Amino acid sequence: MVKSMALAPQNQTQTPIFIHNFLKLGRVQVRVGSELSDFFIQEEGVPQGSVLSVTLFSIKINGILNQLPFTVKGFLYVDDLYVSCAGEDMNVIQRQVQTAINNIQTWSVKNGFTFSTTKTAGVHFCRKRKLHLDPEIQLDGHKIPFVNEIRFLGIIFDKKLTFLPHIKTLRKRCERALNILRVLSSTSWGADQPSMMRIYRSAILSKIDYGCMIYGSARKSVLQKLDPVHHTALRLCSGAF
Numbered sequence: 001m002v003k004s005m006a007l008a009p010q011n012q013t014q015t016p017i018f019i020h021n022f023l024k025l026g027r028v029q030v031r032v033g034s035e036l037s038d039f040f041i042q043e044e045g046v047p048q049g050s051v052l053s054v055t056l057f058s059i060k061i062n063g064i065l066n067q068l069p070f071t072v073k074g075f076l077y078v079d080d081l082y083v084s085c086a087g088e089d090m091n092v093i094q095r096q097v098q099t100a101i102n103n104i105q106t107w108s109v110k111n112g113f114t115f116s117t118t119k120t121a122g123v124h125f126c127r128k129r130k131l132h133l134d135p136e137i138q139l140d141g142h143k144i145p146f147v148n149e150i151r152f153l154g155i156i157f158d159k160k161l162t163f164l165p166h167i168k169t170l171r172k173r174c175e176r177a178l179n180i181l182r183v184l185s186s187t188s189w190g191a192d193q194p195s196m197m198r199i200y201r202s203a204i205l206s207k208i209d210y211g212c213m214i215y216g217s218a219r220k221s222v223l224q225k226l227d228p229v230h231h232t233a234l235r236l237c238s239g240a241f
Contacts, residue, residue, distance in 0.1 A: 019056065054078070061113065067103040071096050081115075082152055094135035101139055117142040123150050123159050155211045163218040167225050170207060174229040177203040181236040196237040204233050 030037040058078060068074045074083045083104075085096045108115055122144050124134045134146040149158040149165050156166035180203055184191045191199070208226060216223070 019052075060111065063111075064104060064107055064113075067107045068100045069096055069103075072100040074100075077153060080153060090133065090135055094137065097135065097137055101137060101144075105140055115139060117144075120144055121150055122146045123148070123157060125157075125159055125161060127160055153211075155214055161217075162222060163215040164222050166211075166215050167218065167222050171225055171229055174204050174207055174226070177207070178229065178232060178236070181233055185236045185239070193237060193239070200233045200237050204229065
């Protein structure tokens with residue numbers, strides 16, 4: 001509430017009052033068929049489904065990045081949080097990341113947030129061939145599991161940063177979208193070429209373009225796995241099938 005008042009323009013003095021009433025003791029009721037449950041008071045959080053809820057949530061959680069030490073980097077997109085620390089000494093990295101996790105946990109308890117330990121995972125990015133043990137990080141008394149690959153904002157990051165798992169997953173998604181073009185590519189009743197190209201750009205090319213600045217650093221042999229999808233789509237759009 002204090003943050004929303006600080007962001008409100010001086011000539012809109014009713015905005016904090018509106019937000020206060022918007023968040024004040026909301027009531028929740030569940031419908032199952034024709035039956036309604038009793039009313040429950042929503043003491044924390046924002047009303048689900050409201051346009052204003054996303055903005056208020058973002059304002060509230062934005063301060064979480066200020067809890068990180070200067071040696072730890074963090075990125076936040078709504079409720080998806082990523083923290084990282086790079087270095088040569090694993091013990092130093094472990095201490096820095098654990099300090100950041102502890103600060104985040106303390107801040108979240110104070111501000112009414114709860115982090116899911118089951119949805120939290122870590123990846124040890126390292127291209128060394130020799131044995132390099134993973135750090136041991138805990139969140140709320142639970143050990144954070146370290147996995148070989150993890151999805152963040154739709155991009156799959158593997159521990160070697162080859163982006164091969166992401167390319168394979170992306171190719172499967174694009175191949176399923178190719179079925180739309182195959183159905184519409186009939187010469188007797190199908191769509192015309194401009195319409196096919198619009199469908200290709202929206203259903204296939206948009207998937208390939210998303211995150212290409214990141215996975216574009218993969219080896220050429222890995223990126224070439226997407227070429228058959230691109231070539232097949234263009235042949236279907238041009239009628240050369």
